[in-house]
Structure formats: C-alpha cells, structure tokens
Amino acid sequence: MEAPSSIPLKYTVRRCEPQLVAPAKPTPYEQKLLSDIDDQASLRFQVPLINFYQYEPSVEGKDPVEVIREALAQTLVCYYPFAGRLREGPNGKLMVDCTGEGVMFIKADADVTLEQFGEHFAHHSLASMSSFIMFLVLTGCFKKGDTNVTRLKCGGFIFALRLNHVMSDGAGLAQFLFALGEMARGVTTQLISPIWERHLLDARHPARIIFTHREYDEMEAPVTTPITIFPFDNPIQHFFSFGFAEVSLLRSLLPPYLRRCTTFELITACLWSCRTLAINLDPDEEVRMLCVVNARSKFNPSFPSGYYGNVFVFPAAITTVKSLREKPLGYAVELIKQAKASVIEEYVKSVAALMVARGKRIHFPHVIGTYIVSDFTKAELEDIDFRWGKAVFGGPMIAVGFISFLMPTENKKGEVGSVASICLPAPAMERFAKELENMLKQQPSEGKKSKSKSISSAL
Structure with missing residues (x-):
C-alpha cells in the first residue's frame, strides 16, 4: 500500500447554492412503475461516481460548469424520469412521478490542482486516489446535490x-453518462436511444419462485434493526492494487483446471477470503459473497439495447469462516464460479417473483459476513468526454458499506491492472492488508488437483 500523498492543509472551496436543472424541453407528465427487480430494498441507496479531468487547451475559455449544466438539461429530455421524483405506491411498489422538476446541481471552485494530489495521479496512484477521496468528502461532493462540478485552479x-x-445499474448509468458526454460535445443524435420498458422484469402472474435464493436469506435480527449496507461503525477507506504480478501470482495458486477463471473471479475470491479473516467472525459462522451478474445476455432474445434499469442479480456463494481459512484459494474461486453459472433467464424471473411474494422490503442479509464486489473494470467510465478529453480517472471509487468496487488502473509503464476499494474499521483494515500480504507470499500450486474440485454447490 502506498502512503498518502500530501494535500494542502489550507485550501478554499467555494460552493454555490444547489439549483435544479430541468429538462431543456417539455417532457411527459406521467407515472412510471419500476420493475420488480428495481424496487427491492437492497437497491435503495445512493451510488457515488467521480470523474477527474485535466486542463485542455483546445477548450480554453469554455466553462465546464456551464457546458455540463446545459448538456444535462438536454439529456434529461430523453431521460426525463431522472428529472422526476420517486415515491411508493400500494404494497411498497416504487414508481417515478415524471414531474420534470429536475436534477439537483452544484457548482464549486477549489484552490487546488490535480498535481497537488500526487505526481502519479495520471496513472491512478493509490495514494493520490486516497487523497482525492479525503478532499471530496471534506468539500461535500458526496453530501449535497445529485450532480457536482468542482473547478480546479489548474483548469x-x-x-x-x-x-x-x-433507477439504474452500472450499465444503465454508463449509458446515461455517455449520452451526457455526447450532448456536451454537440452530438445531437444519441447513439443509443433510452428504453424504459420496466415491465420486462416484472414477476409473472401467478409469481413462480423456482430457485432457492440464499442471497435473500431472512437472518435473525431485532425488529428495530434498520435495513443498511453499512455494517461497521467508524469505517475507513483504502485501496489495494492488483497488477500483472499480483494476478499472475494468485492464478498460480489455483489448480490447473481453474486457472482459466476470469481475473474478476480470481480477485473477488482473494478479497472475500482476506476480508472474512480480517473481520474476526466465529469459525463456524456462515459468510456469503453475493456475486453481481449482469443478466442482459441471459435472455433470449437478448435484452433490448437502451434499457437502463437494473438487470443485475446477486446469486450467493456461501461457506463458513473456517472453510475459507483452511481451504486453498481455488475453493473460493469455484464457489463463485458455481454461483455465477446458476444465472439463467428463469433465475432472474424467479428473483422478481420472490420480490412480489415476500414484499418489497426484502433485502440482502445485513450482517457483516455479507460481501459484494462490483466490477467496473470494463465499464469504460473514464471514456466519458465532456469536451475535455477522457477522464484521468472514472468510476465509483469509494466502497459503499459492504460493497467494494473493482476499477481499472494503469501504472507508469502503461500496464493495465485493477484497484479494489475496501471499507472496514481501521483494525480490520490492518488485518486485511496482512492477510493479503500473506496470500501473495504463498507458493504456487504444483499442478496437483485440489480437493476444492469436489465441493458441492452452496446454492
């Protein structure tokens, strides 16, 4: 892990009062129902996303605040549900009142430069990203408004x-943001037209639950316990890098038949194992990795291009703390692969049926042994261009409760890797770092078949 880079101890941030940015043209005034996948309680939280842009001489004199604000108004004409307001209908069914009120927007100015956050920021330095998180939290970029543009003194x-x-999953959000970038660059014809059609993921009538959905196990908890994705008090954020060397070493720990697993499956198994040991649970306690699966390709015919709702499901890989501690990394990899392989079109429809049968307040088990890693390494959010070129960094960046994000990075040599955001209390973070260090010191597998090959599915 890198030490934090220096941040100016004294700086000024001037924020204007939030204002609403409404669609540039009149939009339909109507109510739109969310799907039975969209409105589950587990998705009722805010996802933060941040893009950083350098000074671009070719747009000298252009104000990014005004360019993005105008583009936002234009984009909301097609994506007008974002300009409405969510509310609950009968039986907790979420819907959007398409009122055209607009999106909250804040402009700000800060007397710092990108360079002051570390000379290697252009290569996604971990220290620099940690510094930027501190800066953004302190300046309120995550606390006020739905959209925030902060101008820096470097341009x-x-x-x-x-x-x-x-409202959207990662793919849907990316679709909206790329449309926003096109508007900012003057591209008036959108490459992908947005499609609502949320009824496509509503439960059948009668609802049929044909899978066992352990990702929604009803755990024992006090009635007053709030639904939350923040299981820890006083958590901190940190980043862990997985470059070519780290990925190669982890892959060498697997038996030959598993070495063709995806990099995401490999890193997720590693993070799950290290996190589980770091949070000091009872050895016999169950822990679960909820595997994020984009189910768009699982449908026949495929899901319509332009659909920007949630088409993700979260099949669970479940085991005990003791098993993750004592078994090789391949055990966790295979559990994750089995969970992902269970997702077919009928699985998604079964999840929708479960939402209807058990009510919209159904949620993931809100216990510290639940963990999610969401893959943004192929989302290409850094390619969103508002006229200032590609972003230096683009992505959700910070972990949200028990959800970590895996994001693309690039070192000074131009080698591509991944960085994982982790949210844990400080003592657990120290143990996590130690567990990861120990794993990366293990000797490669000798090619013998691992006992993990014979494990049964935990689904």
Whole structure:
C-alpha cells in the first residue's frame, strides 16, 4: 500500500447554492412503475461516481460548469424520469412521478490542482486516489446535490454524481453518462436511444419462485434493526492494487483446471477470503459473497439495447469462516464460479417473483459476513468526454458499506491492472492488508488437483 500523498492543509472551496436543472424541453407528465427487480430494498441507496479531468487547451475559455449544466438539461429530455421524483405506491411498489422538476446541481471552485494530489495521479496512484477521496468528502461532493462540478485552479475539474440505485445499474448509468458526454460535445443524435420498458422484469402472474435464493436469506435480527449496507461503525477507506504480478501470482495458486477463471473471479475470491479473516467472525459462522451478474445476455432474445434499469442479480456463494481459512484459494474461486453459472433467464424471473411474494422490503442479509464486489473494470467510465478529453480517472471509487468496487488502473509503464476499494474499521483494515500480504507470499500450486474440485454447490 502506498502512503498518502500530501494535500494542502489550507485550501478554499467555494460552493454555490444547489439549483435544479430541468429538462431543456417539455417532457411527459406521467407515472412510471419500476420493475420488480428495481424496487427491492437492497437497491435503495445512493451510488457515488467521480470523474477527474485535466486542463485542455483546445477548450480554453469554455466553462465546464456551464457546458455540463446545459448538456444535462438536454439529456434529461430523453431521460426525463431522472428529472422526476420517486415515491411508493400500494404494497411498497416504487414508481417515478415524471414531474420534470429536475436534477439537483452544484457548482464549486477549489484552490487546488490535480498535481497537488500526487505526481502519479495520471496513472491512478493509490495514494493520490486516497487523497482525492479525503478532499471530496471534506468539500461535500458526496453530501449535497445529485450532480457536482468542482473547478480546479489548474483548469481541470471534478465531475461527481450520486444516483439512486433503484433507477439504474452500472450499465444503465454508463449509458446515461455517455449520452451526457455526447450532448456536451454537440452530438445531437444519441447513439443509443433510452428504453424504459420496466415491465420486462416484472414477476409473472401467478409469481413462480423456482430457485432457492440464499442471497435473500431472512437472518435473525431485532425488529428495530434498520435495513443498511453499512455494517461497521467508524469505517475507513483504502485501496489495494492488483497488477500483472499480483494476478499472475494468485492464478498460480489455483489448480490447473481453474486457472482459466476470469481475473474478476480470481480477485473477488482473494478479497472475500482476506476480508472474512480480517473481520474476526466465529469459525463456524456462515459468510456469503453475493456475486453481481449482469443478466442482459441471459435472455433470449437478448435484452433490448437502451434499457437502463437494473438487470443485475446477486446469486450467493456461501461457506463458513473456517472453510475459507483452511481451504486453498481455488475453493473460493469455484464457489463463485458455481454461483455465477446458476444465472439463467428463469433465475432472474424467479428473483422478481420472490420480490412480489415476500414484499418489497426484502433485502440482502445485513450482517457483516455479507460481501459484494462490483466490477467496473470494463465499464469504460473514464471514456466519458465532456469536451475535455477522457477522464484521468472514472468510476465509483469509494466502497459503499459492504460493497467494494473493482476499477481499472494503469501504472507508469502503461500496464493495465485493477484497484479494489475496501471499507472496514481501521483494525480490520490492518488485518486485511496482512492477510493479503500473506496470500501473495504463498507458493504456487504444483499442478496437483485440489480437493476444492469436489465441493458441492452452496446454492
């Protein structure tokens, strides 16, 4: 792990009062129902996203605040549900009142530069990203407004956005943001037309639950316990890098038949194992990795291009703390692969049926042994261009409760890797770092078949 880079101890941030940015043209005044996948309680939280942009001489004199604000108004004409307001209908069913009120927008100015956050920021330095998180939290980029543009004294700027997850998944959010970039660059014809059609993921009538959905196990908890994705008090954020060397070493720990697993499956198994040991649970306690699976390709015919709702499901890989501690890394990899392989079109429809049968307040087990890693390494959010070129960094960046994000990085040599955001209390974070260090010191597998090959599915 890198030590934090220096941040100016004294700086000034001037924020203007939030204002609403409404669609540039009149939009339909109507109510739109969310799907039975969208409106589950587990998705009722805000996802933060941040893009950093450097000074670009070719747009000298252009104000990123005004360019993005105008583009936002234009983009909301097609994506007008984002300009409405969420509310609950009968039986907790979420819907959007398409009122055209607009999106909250804040502009700010900060007397710092990108360079002051570390000379290697252009290569996604971990220290620099940690510094930027501290800066953004302190300046309120995550606390006020849905959209925030902070101009820096070097001519660069920060674009930050918070989205209620019930409206879109990562792919849907990316679609909206690329449309926003096109508008900012003057591209009036969108490459992908947005499609609502949320009824496509509503439960059948009668609802049929044909899978066992352990990801929604009803755990024992006091009635007054709030639904939350923040299981820890006083958590801190940190980042862990997985470059070519780290990934190669982890892959060498697997038996030959598992070495063709995806990099995401490999890193997720590693993070799950290290986190589980770091949080000091009872050896016999069950822990679960909820595997994020984009189910768009699982449908026949495939899901319509332009659909920007949630098409993700979260099949669970479940085991005990003792098993993760004593078994090799391949055991966790295989559990994750089995969970992902269970997702077919009928699985998604079964999840929708479960939401209807058990009510919209159904949620993931809100216990510290639940963990999610969401993959943004292929989302290409850094390619969103508002006229200032590609972002220096683009992605959700910070972990949210028990959800970690895996994001793309690039070192000074131009080698591509991944960085994982982790949210844990300080003592657990120290143990996590130690567990990861120990794993990366293990000797490669000798090619013998691992006992993990014979494990049964935990689903």
